[in-house]
Amino acid sequence: MTPLRSIAIYSLTLFFAFLYWVPLFPALAVFAFLPTETRRHLVRRCLLGFGLLTVRVAWRPFFRVRFSDRSGGVHDPGIIIVNHRAATDAFLVALPHICAAQTVNGWPLRLPVIGWVANYAGYLDITGWEYAKLKDRAEAILECGDMILSYPEGTRSESRKMNVFHSGIFQVARELEVPVYMLCIAGNQHMPDRKFRFREFRDLAVRLLPPIPSDAVAKSASAYALRKEVFRIMEAELAAMDAELDAGELRADDGDGAPAAEPVREIEELRP
Secondary structure, eight states, X not given: OHHHHHHHHHHHHHHHHHHHHGGGHHHHHHHTTSOHHHHHHHHHHHHHHHHHHIIIIISXXXXXXXXXXXXXXXXXXXXXXXXXXXXXXXXXXXXXXXXXXXXXXXXXXGSXXXXXXXXXXXXXXXXXXXXXXXXXXXXXXXXXXXXXXXXTXXXXXXXXXXXXXXXXXXXXXXXXXXXXXXXXXXXXXXXXXXXXXXXXXXXXXXXXXXXXXXHHHHHSSOHHHHHHHHHHHHHHHHHHHHHHHHHTOOOGGGSTTOBOOOOOOOOOOOOO
């Protein structure tokens, strides 16, 4: 059943991609004549809409995605750290309805079509650029009111266990003194696998956690200390989300993006 399952979801995804992007081609052409940051922002808005369409419409016949926002509804420009289990993460990150540029390894930027759109939207080459360029481009994105989505594991874990985080994006957050958000995605470790096969369909959970405020980020002892704290928080939250998914006990506040009433928890002092 795995090949048929994969063919079905990819076919529907491509169908909706065609319906969404073809009418937008004239607008994308006009964007080329706008100031660079304005154009990049508008393309990111288009990508956000496509991500939402894919998750909420194209994929709905196959599985449900339950999203909850625990951030308190405050979305000041900052850096969103995302765990990375599967390729579907690139679409699931649209659920908070936040316009953002994603960090990517260099090779997707060189792909036909996908790479062109990513470059057109101002996505960040986390592995191919020198740190100074990464920081400058990140600052420009934040100044126009958008956020940065980053996967500090660097590659898909394809399991419930997170890979070790890299420190680069945390150093950017410290130097720019911006809040750090955490977006946890659970359930999709085999959707798809590394060979892009959907080995199963199951409900997923996506949860935006309370941020580490910008002043706490700036005062953290080091990028390593900040990275370690974020990893600790996300690891605990993902374990709870996986357990809830396994037991079918996701709470009512996890439905279709309704904000939770849970207060913002205190962030422990960041130590090296």
